Amino acid sequence: MKVAPSILAADFARLGEQVAEAEKAGADRIHIDIMDGHFVPNLSMGAPIVASLRPVTKLTLETHLMISNADLFLQEFANSGSDSFLVHWEGNVNLHRTVQSIRALGKRVGVVINPATPAAVLEEILPDVDQVLVMTVDPGFGHQHFLHSTLPKIGRVRQMIDRIKPECDLEVDGGIDSETARLCVKAGANVLVAGSSVFGTNNSVTEAMSRLCAKGESIYANRNHRTRKNGRQHGAAPDAGRPRVRGL
Numbered sequence: 001m002k003v004a005p006s007i008l009a010a011d012f013a014r015l016g017e018q019v020a021e022a023e024k025a026g027a028d029r030i031h032i033d034i035m036d037g038h039f040v041p042n043l044s045m046g047a048p049i050v051a052s053l054r055p056v057t058k059l060t061l062e063t064h065l066m067i068s069n070a071d072l073f074l075q076e077f078a079n080s081g082s083d084s085f086l087v088h089w090e091g092n093v094n095l096h097r098t099v100q101s102i103r104a105l106g107k108r109v110g111v112v113i114n115p116a117t118p119a120a121v122l123e124e125i126l127p128d129v130d131q132v133l134v135m136t137v138d139p140g141f142g143h144q145h146f147l148h149s150t151l152p153k154i155g156r157v158r159q160m161i162d163r164i165k166p167e168c169d170l171e172v173d174g175g176i177d178s179e180t181a182r183l184c185v186k187a188g189a190n191v192l193v194a195g196s197s198v199f200g201t202n203n204s205v206t207e208a209m210s211r212l213c214a215k216g217e218s219i220y221a222n223r224n225h226r227t228r229k230n231g232r233q234h235g236a237a238p239d240a241g242r243p244r245v246r247g248l
């Protein structure tokens, strides 16, 4: 199981420090939410934040583009240090082209689906991507309530990934805390994006990450053990060798 802390909930005055702490605590990647006020009703940040974070961490900088025309900004984010792009299925009439453009930049690519979008739209694009992100809230804001109606869909995406591309990551984003993490991992997720439950608590980032994973880690370990026995493994990269979230 991997954690992708979302800096949307971080203290921007201490951003470098907070990202470094997340890295030390075992984060797998740093999730950066880009919002344009059109695709979602909120503004957040742009490529300069990626450029500022690049020298601060060795972790993958995962860029979640919640913007109307993702194609226009890929090069700029790649130049700034993004390693991985998450692009939405919604509103993109040439998704295959966008995915190929990201590949041509030599970056990892994932497709995102919103809560009201069915899992079935992923079928044809799945062979071309490294990860799928299932939104568990409507995108645009941090600290929203997890939508439980997305759980059966996470299960359907897991089945599709196991059938078509078992090494593909299944990530969830929005309202993830220790309890909803447990539910998502049980349903088939292997990467948790979390903003407020990592950066927005009264605890240190290290403690918050440890609490976040407390309930899901054993479920993930059991599930992966069963899957390995059947000759498969979930997730794009084997977890062996990666630092575990501290405290677990």
Ligand code: DX5
Pocket: 006, 007, 008, 009, 031, 033, 064, 137, 138, 139, 140, 141, 142, 143, 144, 173, 174, 175, 176, 193, 194, 195, 196, 197
């Ligand atoms: C929401 C963003 C999320 C957000 C999650 O549109 O995509 O990544 O930061 O925040 P929490 O974990 O607070 O729901």
Ligand code: ZN
Pocket: 006, 031, 032, 033, 064, 173, 193
């Ligand atoms: Zn996000």
